[in-house]
Amino acid sequence: MKTMRAILGMAAGAVAVQAAEAPSEDELNEAIRRNRMGMIVVETKPGATVKVEQVRHAFWFGAALANQAFDGRMPEADRERYLAVFRENFNSAVTENALKWLSMQPEAGPVNHAVVDAMLAWTDAQGIPLRGHNIYWGIEKFVPGWLKELDDVELRKTLEARARDVGRRYRGRFAEYDLNNEMIHGNYFAERLGERITLDMARWVKAQDPGAKLYLNDYDITTGRKLDAYVKHIEALRAMEVPFDGIGVQGHLHAETFDRGELQRALDELAKFGLPIRVTEFNVPGQRSKYYEKREMPITAEEEKAKARELADFYRICFAHPAVEGVLMWGFWEGANWIPQSSLFKRDWTPTPAAKAYRDLVWGEWWTRWEGKADANGRCEVPAFLGTHEVRVGEALATVALTKQARSVTVTMGK
Numbered sequence: 001m002k003t004m005r006a007i008l009g010m011a012a013g014a015v016a017v018q019a020a021e022a023p024s025e026d027e028l029n030e031a032i033r034r035n036r037m038g039m040i041v042v043e044t045k046p047g048a049t050v051k052v053e054q055v056r057h058a059f060w061f062g063a064a065l066a067n068q069a070f071d072g073r074m075p076e077a078d079r080e081r082y083l084a085v086f087r088e089n090f091n092s093a094v095t096e097n098a099l100k101w102l103s104m105q106p107e108a109g110p111v112n113h114a115v116v117d118a119m120l121a122w123t124d125a126q127g128i129p130l131r132g133h134n135i136y137w138g139i140e141k142f143v144p145g146w147l148k149e150l151d152d153v154e155l156r157k158t159l160e161a162r163a164r165d166v167g168r169r170y171r172g173r174f175a176e177y178d179l180n181n182e183m184i185h186g187n188y189f190a191e192r193l194g195e196r197i198t199l200d201m202a203r204w205v206k207a208q209d210p211g212a213k214l215y216l217n218d219y220d221i222t223t224g225r226k227l228d229a230y231v232k233h234i235e236a237l238r239a240m241e242v243p244f245d246g247i248g249v250q251g252h253l254h255a256e257t258f259d260r261g262e263l264q265r266a267l268d269e270l271a272k273f274g275l276p277i278r279v280t281e282f283n284v285p286g287q288r289s290k291y292y293e294k295r296e297m298p299i300t301a302e303e304e305k306a307k308a309r310e311l312a313d314f315y316r317i318c319f320a321h322p323a324v325e326g327v328l329m330w331g332f333w334e335g336a337n338w339i340p341q342s343s344l345f346k347r348d349w350t351p352t353p354a355a356k357a358y359r360d361l362v363w364g365e366w367w368t369r370w371e372g373k374a375d376a377n378g379r380c381e382v383p384a385f386l387g388t389h390e391v392r393v394g395e396a397l398a399t400v401a402l403t404k405q406a407r408s409v410t411v412t413m414g415k
Helices: 004-008 023-036 076-089 114-126 152-169 188-193 199-210 227-239 260-271 301-320 353-365
Strands: 037-043 050-055 061-064 092-095 131-134 176-178 214-218 246-251 275-282 323-327 369-373 378-384 389-395 396-402 408-412
Touching: 023 037, 023 301, 037 050, 037 389, 037 396, 050 378, 061 076, 076 353, 092 114, 092 323, 114 131, 152 188, 152 199, 188 199, 188 246, 199 214, 214 227, 214 275, 227 260, 246 260, 260 275, 260 301, 301 323, 301 353, 369 378, 378 389
Parallel strands: 037 408, 061 092, 061 323, 092 131, 131 176, 176 214, 214 246, 246 275, 275 323
Antiparallel strands: 037 378, 050 369, 050 389, 389 396
């Protein structure tokens, strides 16, 4: 019987057959080498100097974009800094509140697309993929009040109009969507219209945007508390033939620390479905910490150091896992973060120890930088992280990409 440690080295979609203790740092590093790296082969003149520099990760290291940076509420100096720091630290994004129905259409009547349009314009200009969070949210307190006043026939028509509006207006623009948020915790629409409404929701979106990638998204999964319920939910949706494309797990239902073994177990269990997994909403400290109810409470220097260690361990486990394709923070700056103490940057933009830990991983330990000389046959073999790289030989420059599907690339240049 394979242990958790053996499973870490298996290919994407591997099935965990038993839970075990969390893997060690050495085991995680080996899994990262297996699952996140490939080989760039350079063919050139013997002895030629070769330089390889990564320019982008394939893995999503992302964060939520706050409405106030796009709706005029954030002071311009802060907005400029916010967007600049975002570009410096993240390669992907998610709408924190902009796409939520309650945000776009709090009252019956015209839909306000302005904030969503502004976010998409900015992320498109930066080449940053944007997740759409979310098309529907069936937790009753987040359902617009005017929807609850509709009879079942009108409610169904209105749900369809919402899906078709999003699908048609943003066709090909969003990298992926959360279809119906947090269904295992509440599903007002299914309670009113039956479980098959989820199938209809997906079909309506895809009718307007056939390429739309639809994700499930729920919480208390990485803690293990709701893992079994989520697995059953996914199985039921598959049996119903709901066309969803990925599995989202939120990452903020822990406290000041998180259970490494439960995170590993959750990822392994969900990997059985053979779908990409995205950690969609990460904070540390999290929603069960003392800070959630006391958001003005200062965080001490020692607690900041502990936060940095927690963040690094969480990211290392996720980056090592072959089924996980990204982690997105739910806020990174104290001035726009629902749990301010979980931020990478203070209100005055001072970086925290967690910011250093994050950057040391993403732009240090997990970033390809290599310089050397071709051998006597004019060949270099450079181990490199999956993503986009620039290869230089003298004045010659080539851009190459390593992916999960193409882990080895050969480039001939400078001969």
